[in-house]
Amino acid sequence: MVTLLNETQLEQLKEISRQLRQIRQEKSIKIEEIAAQILIRPALLLALEEERFEELPELVFVQGFIRRYGDALGLDGNALTHTLITKVFRQDSNHDSKKSDKKTVIHIPIFGIYIILLVAASIGLFYTVNPQFIGESLAQKQKSPTRFSSSPDVPTSLTLR
Structure with a gap:
């Protein structure tokens, strides 16, 4: 109206x-x-x-x-x-310009939010696609306290079939 x-x-x-x-x-x-x-x-x-x-x-x-x-x-x-x-x-328009002068502008760095969401999505996708990676890294940490292990049950190289 x-x-x-x-x-x-x-x-x-x-x-x-x-x-x-x-x-x-x-x-x-x-x-x-x-x-x-x-x-x-x-x-x-x-x-x-x-x-x-x-x-x-x-x-x-x-x-x-x-x-x-x-x-x-x-x-x-x-x-x-x-x-x-x-x-x-x-x-x-004169009336509206007076109103708009009183409003404060809030600047949200949306670019930073996009970067954080992109990184989180990438990490989630990586762990979703490679679930064995989580299991292997946890198993390695539990078997030996050192970072480089020379135990025979850990393969030193991967072969492609």
Whole structure:
């Protein structure tokens, strides 16, 4: 629903709504005909014409409604929305920039997190693919306290078959 409009914005939207309704009535076109042509529900177009803005969706959608409605009536829909945009969005952007100045930006070093996840995944994959490596290294540590063993049960070289 259209909310947070200041007085200037509201007056501009009312003026556009009145203009659209007046031209539609002058051309004796039913609201249902326009709605079918531009694929917008008649209830929304009536709410726009009757200035019941609380029943309308967000302003960006209303802007699209106005453009399509104006084009269907033979007006320049882009010009209609341009007048609304310049008055509405200039004031909104000034308001939003004041809000954004108060927000603090939190910088998370996502690259570091990716590196840690990549290393952890690589280690997990290595141990998943080579489960005998864990068993052999544990068996070696339990059999001899020294690092290099000369016992006959440990193969000194691997042969490929």
